[in-house]
Amino acid sequence: MGLNASTIPGDNGGIVSELTSPLKEDWIVQHADACGLTTIEVKNMWKRFQQLGCNQDGVLYAHSLPIDTVTDPFVSKIFKQFPKTNEGAITFQTFCAASKWLSDNSTDGKIRAVFAILNDGKPLDENILIEILSQVYLEDSQQSVKRAANVLLKQIDNDGNGFITEDQFASWVTTLPHDTLAAILNFTTSQQTDKDGMSASSTPVKTPVKKVARPTSLSGPVATDDQLMAVAKHVYDKDWLLFANKLGFTQMEVKDLQDNFVTKRQQAEELLKEWKNDNGIAATVSSLKRALVESDFVSVAEML
Structure with a gap:
């Protein structure tokens, strides 16, 4: 599945822009009717579309995007996937339709859309993972990024083929803590705007993610503090990212x-x-x- 014109809906030839223009009073209403949205939702989208740099005709070109947006590799990948006119522009109708598609789509559909964006729908090998993680963890050393990419590949690529397929990616993402998954995939068309007209989604705010306890069917005595400290003593100077993930982090x-x-x-x-x-x-x-064994810390597990 690729994130292209067959998934993100286009504007059917720009029919709305042929009927009206941003200068006319029915600009918002026409788009609301065409896309099945409320006028409030479309007003918020129009403000955001203007902030992205659309021109007076209500279309957006890549060269018009704000500099901080253009240099963001993920935004560039997303822009590339949008259906465009013959001139390479995104119409406001396409923007509205895509926003509604993102809001209404299933969790699985959103996950697969993310996969398609990461590498144009192609499998993710270690080099691609390093490239992606390098853009996320800008302050980390290249060695740390490579190690994280290697751990991630081993965890998701359960076939051992050296790359991650769309199905493997979708299956792995659904194992993330529920609140984390919801925070990543949450998208709504009915966002509130602040006094400056900025939508909530356009103002980046770092919010803490509540961790959900990793479900387990294993019973028995609860690990003591002494046992936890003994484990920490034997894993802290090794690569314990996979171990942390197995514990639900x-x-x-x-x-x-x-x-x-x-x-x-x-x-x-x-x-x-x-x-x-x-x-x-x-x-x-x-x-x-179990988490220790699954993370290749067998000798540490045998101490407990």
């Missing part, structure tokens, strides 16, 4: 730990403390051992 949460605690030993200890606090009676020795 996202890369964003691991990055927050790395930012908030100076030493790797402290980071590992805090990770395990948070895991126990989040899971309560489900933070069992058996579930901890």
